[in-house]
Amino acid sequence: MSSNEWSRRQALRVLGGAAALTALPAGFVLANAGPAFAETGPPETGLPDTARGRAVWQYKIGGKAVRREGKTALLGSDADITDFLNNRLQYAIDEDNRFALFAALPFAGRAATTGIGTALSGGSAAMSAFLRDGYGAAVTEDKRVEVLTIKNTGGTAVQRAATSALNTNTLAAFTAFIETGQYPAHDEDARLLVFTMLNTGSPQVKLYAQRALDAGTPEAVDWFLRTGQYIARARDEESATIQQLVGIVEREGRIAQRCTDQAVALSNAAKEAAAKAKQAALAALDEARAAQNDVRRSAKAANAAARAAKNAASCAATAISASRAAQQAARRAAYASQAAAHATAAAGQAAARAYNAAISASKNASAAAAARQAAATARNAAGQARNAARAAEQARIASWSAVSAGTSAAAAATDAASAANASADAASAAGVAQAEAAEARQAAAEATAAAARANRAAAAARSFAQQASSAAAAARDAANSAADHADAAAAAAEEAANHAGQAIDYANRSTAAAQRAVTAANLAMDTVNQARAVEQAARDAETASLAEETELGVELAQRDAREEADERARIARQQTQNALTDEAIRTLIADAETVMRAGDTGRAATLGRQAALQLITNGLTRSWTRSAAEFAVAGGDEDVLVWLSADRLLSQRQDDAESVAAVAGVSTMPVATAAAQALEADNPGAVTEFLTTGAINAAAEDNRRTIFAILADNPGTAVRTAAEAALNDGSAAASHRFLKVTIVDAAAEDDQVEAYRLLNEGGPYTKAAAKIALAGTTNMRRGFVAGTQFDTTQLDHDWATHVAAIRAAIAHAARIASDALANAALASKAAAEARKAAAEAVTWANRAAGYAADAQRSATEAANNAAAAEQSAADARRSADQAAAAAAVANKARRSANSSMLRAFDCADRAVSFAYKAQASANSARASAIQAGRDAAAAAEEASRARHIVILAAEAEAALAAQRAARDDSEDPNAHGDSSIIGMWQNNPDRLLEESAKFFDNLSDWAGLISTGASLGAMVFALNLPLAGTLAVIGTAAKVVSVASGFLAAGSSGMRYGWESTEFHTALGKAMVNTVLTGVGAIKIISGVLPPGWSGVPKQLIERHYEKIGSVTWDAFEGTFGWLHRLFNP
Template identity: 45%
Template sequence: AAAQAAAASGAAQSEAAEAKRQAAVATAAANRATNSASLAQALANTAASAARAARDAANSAAAHALKSADAADEAVKNAGKAIDYANTSTAHAAEAVKAADVATKAVTNAMAVEQAARDAELARLEQDKLQGIDEARLLARIEADEEAENENKRTQDAQTEQALKDVIAAAEKALWETGDLALAVTLGRKAATGLLEAKGAWTRQAAQFALAGSDEDMLSWVDLDRSLAANQDDRETVLYLAQISSPAIAEAAHAALQSSSSTAVGDFLTSGVIRASQDDNKVQVGRILNDDPGKAVTKAANDALDENTPEAYRDFFDRTYPAAVREDDAVATATATNTGGEYVKAYAEVALEGPTWMRRHFVQQVQYTAAQLDHDSATHVAAIRGSIAAAAKIAYQAQKDAADASKAAANARNAAADAQEWADKAIDAASKANTFSQQAKDNAAAADRSAAAAQASANQAKTAASTARQASRAANYSANTAIDAARSALQSSYSAQASAAAARQSEINAGRDKAAAAAAASQAHQIVAQKRQAEIAEAARKAAEKAGQERGQGQNPADSDTHDDVHPEGTGSGEDDEDWWSDASWWADAANKVSVASGLIAAGLGAASLVFPPLAAGAAFFGYVSLAAGALGALFTGIEYGFTSGQFIESVGDTALNLATFGRNKLAKPVVQKVAPVANKVAKEGKELVSSITSGLSKLW
């Protein structure tokens, strides 16, 4: 007890320290946000004043230039008259000089104001970048914590699975070898309890049925029903793979389902799918190389091609390719910090501090939108500076005119020295006017080039967004197909359970003993399973035929607005369908559906050669692990808190969003909840992502 108390005290101290640290981070974030907002407002005001001053300066320069020219003309006319007019010429020339000086000063002020506006823009960007870096670091920490949590969960799941296998083996030994029926029942109930969380619909329903029945029902489960359900779940998985895969895999799946061999289905799931996908996977690797990837991906792809085995291609898509993409993304993002414009650098620096998906998104899409911002900014700067240069040309032309007028006045007074001095000033002013004239032309040309570059970046961003949308649809297509498959598998397993229950009850009503009732129930399970096997084989045949037709016609079944979202109720339900999710059994159905669908998705991860090409090939796989993990998380939440609890409702909602966003909801939502106090409104309002850079790096398209 003392040791537990000490441990509890230590844990409490750690939690208190963490809470104190988070509070300090929150306070710093709030202060930075306040300072950034104040600075942004001040800089915006400065920029507005700068624009007005530049406009007034240009107008003033033009007006004074005209006045200077008029004065110079009058001075020239008066220069040839009597001496009395010499003084008038001199006075007009002096006014011309003053006017030209005012115009020149206005231009100088406009240049200073333009530079201040530019400095204000960069200062605002710097503040946004610093805030974004704080947020990105938090995102990276959340990602690392979740990866560690998921890895621990996978380890525990593997241990649990092995423990269940050992219990099942012991139950079968007690039944078949030693004849210890009591031990077989005890071990069987333990194993069936563990399989209540199984991913397969048939396995779960069979376990539930056995646990709800007699000892004889449990013995039937240990003897036959469990393996029958497991085999049926494998067949459901094979059908799902046929529905999402290439024609070659779909045809191999159909052949396995039609085979009379008891090992055909298992062999397909372990090695057959790998062999069937070799050619398509090889094509996929070639497509990746044709997209001119980074060095790491290029090396990994060439290594797979050099080895040229089914296992090498599977290992490439499952392991080396994701790792290589992460490496190349880090290099590309770091390179952008050295070669990009101010906006590209800012976004890249934030992405480097963030999680892996943030760098993937930067490389795929955000770098183009950031480059567009850089080009837009350059276009604006060039246009403003071009206008100022044009005003400067006018101002120095006014200086030249004033100098010419002063020279004429000096000649009228017979002041040769003064005339020469003004002549030199006129030449200098003319030279400066010519210089600014060239600058105006250069800035105009630069503005045109920047505008063209901005349009090119916009086009790239649009293409990248389209690719991201297609990749999202690809992921959603797999998820929606899994949900449809889960619903179908659940309905058939429910039917089997109902038939078995009815058969058992009929035997009991007829006065038969529990053993006879259990045998009747087991026979009913087999009958429904055989019917379902025929249905699955026919569905696989149609899937193979459909995949072949779509491949031949160049169609991509995932590229449809149907798959812009994940549909928790399934894509095949219509207005006349039963509102299956809103009745009293919705919670049980939802839990089962989520779990079964996640199991199908997990089983399909290795089928790299899907019916659609690897759109945005470096993007989709990052979310797949989170897809299955998120769905299982919803199931575990329901088991822990109850399927009518608020926690489960939120978890199911998160899972649907997680599927629709490549698993990014798992990373994005904690940010808006934990970056206090500025970002805590984001989860509720969905519109205040803490900084514009974080927001830009978090948008899918």
């Protein structure tokens, strides 16, 4: 594999994340699989070093364009192969690189975006250079900018952690901070804020803050800051201090700014990517118009149009994310305006009290001190109200900037989608490559739908932001006005205090003060009413956002449901290789065999190559069959004919044997025993019989126990009915059919019934999830019923808790505003009395009483909302417990499945390793035959015989694996999630083998050291016969222990890492050397305590020699095994 191809994969993993990686050429992981191959082939490919071999390798590792061109070449002549390798390959790689870079754009930062743009503009060499070397610096710069952004909006701990990452100045440090490091720092800042509120808050706030700190979890602290503090403030008899309210406004403003930064970054990425997508779409449009009636050019144009449309859809998805971030910014601005309204009410109340104090002091000299205190309070409230006004203004600006970013991103996505539609139309009009044109039209339709969603999301965010911005502006103006009123009230109170009891123009002064008190109190109440309107707008925006998310989820779920239906239609009971191979391939193979028997070897080779190539591309093809097909396609006609007549069937048989071994590895003892017997049987049909009926019969009793366990778990009606029917039938086939087939449909029916119930009875989030699940796959409904419903129920309760808490806080602010109105009414009453206006005084007294009643109702409303919030919070905690219990059950099942999966992977790894060794052996035999001057047919026969030898060894290994599984009747410890301890060993098979290999290796070393020392001692003390004899006996015993331990270490390494692994070959080579020589262990131990290089021989060189010796020894053993097998089984 070229460095350019590997660097493309590495670069896009960093640049674009998982979404961009879907665009990468498939098959890269194969480059590192398997053992070292024969020197006759390209490094790491395992294929012949022929033009066809190189073409097959490029086909395997290439992207969509490379695979398209490679398939055409491999089905063609030798000239087509040469043309592909020398001409079309580079163009196809460039096309794949270009698409991959386009796919990364929506997820890249500014520096990476600039680098991608330069690479795309610079052509093939520039793209290769960027993917090989240039992306690292760009990504590092983008990460640095992201760290700075987080730092600017973070608290003390976040700033400290960000500064540390910036000082380190590496990509790893930036990534670690962004992905993990920032969150503990955020938690630390949050805890510090809670501590501050604990020290300065009102009684209920202190109580809730202490609970959060006592819980000791980040979730508890976050819940207090997000919701709990509002419940506490609503429960408090005392009003929150205005400084605390200003703190809330400032905190929400910082969060709004952080959301805005995210929205702007996403918007910029979406706009840059949309511009490039539009450019690519227009280029595809021109190419399509020029490709009339040219199959290849029109197909290329249609593929380019489809890729441009997919890129446009990615841009739209990024634009939607920008709008969501903008909506979060607007929501935070709304919270800030609500807190500012609360602060305004508090300032209005302070002003009203100050005016009351001024009137009292004007009349009564003893009220001077109270007037001065009220003046100080009002002046402080004025300053804090202005702080709240400034913070609300910052939040308003941030939210509006975020919305503008989201809107422009949506517009760019729409523009790109329009261009993609135009190019798709042109590709369709080209009229030749209809399949590719249909794909382009489908992609364009998806891009259009995504752009429409982006515009709806942007419109919803813009609508809510307008309301939030207006509310923030009104809160800003009201806070500033309240501050002016509070300052005026403070001045009036101070003046009254200075002239206390003098009653200078008392009537007029009291009247003016009362009027200003009424104005300030009305302003406070107006601001609270505005906060109510904003709160309702926030609820409406959340509802719209949830509807948007639900619509998208339903669309994706429907797509998954269609894919599930297609997959079910395509895959039916496929247990053998014939069942895995589709009808077209079977027809090709049958036709090839027919014409080969008729003597038309050229036609047979052509048909066989087509069948083998389709097997390579079939994702269900198993390892041995795939390996043999790759070798056939990479070789000449003779290799294809040998594949048709022999290798194909041998590989298919071995795939079945590996399947049996895999079944044994993940099954219970009865099934594993039956599997081992099938593999050991002389009857060639035993393996197939086991896969079709034997495994079912062997598992009959286990299946019955499983069915009883299902019934004990209180399943739904459909599952219970089907399970009872299977038990009543009594046959092994009925139990198997229930567990593998019937239960799926029955559970799906029960899940659908339950999902409809939750759709009708659940909260908003549960209803949305139920709607998505009902539109999706059976697995989605199963997951929803089994676990997701508890998470969404918790979300519903959390949402209700938060809504009730915010409304409680607003009701509390309304109580304060009503108190201010009552104080203003009392001031007006006093002024009326000063003017001798008795009737007016009565009117104001009645109003004061009414405002006091309003304050009491608001207090009751706040208390009720707080109680509702408390109840919802308790419900949320219960749902969280249910979700945790469901997750625990799922985790237990997952661990059990993982254990089975790991054993299956072990079987698969062993199969792949042997299959690649078969390729290498076949390559070596083929090359040796050609070098010896034999013809191509004889070389192909030699390659087939070499492959057969390896298959025999693999069959023996599969049988041994099945026998080991049959002997192991214990449940894997991972099924419980814990590993038990047995003596000094952990009860984990892989860990046990690793430790065994190390233990026996060290034992061999120390025994070798003892043997060497004892032997030397016997020579030194040769004249002292008793001592020399004793030392000789010790040396001999130690030698035996050393040799035996060496082979035990090799065996443990082979079982742990595989019989073709470097670790096994090294251990085996060392054991062989230790058998012949004395003192290998001494050399290793002494080299561990002496300075490096003391012997003049590098450790790596010694280990390489061990590995070569071990590899030769193992190959000789396998060769002897194969010779003996042929001798006794002619």
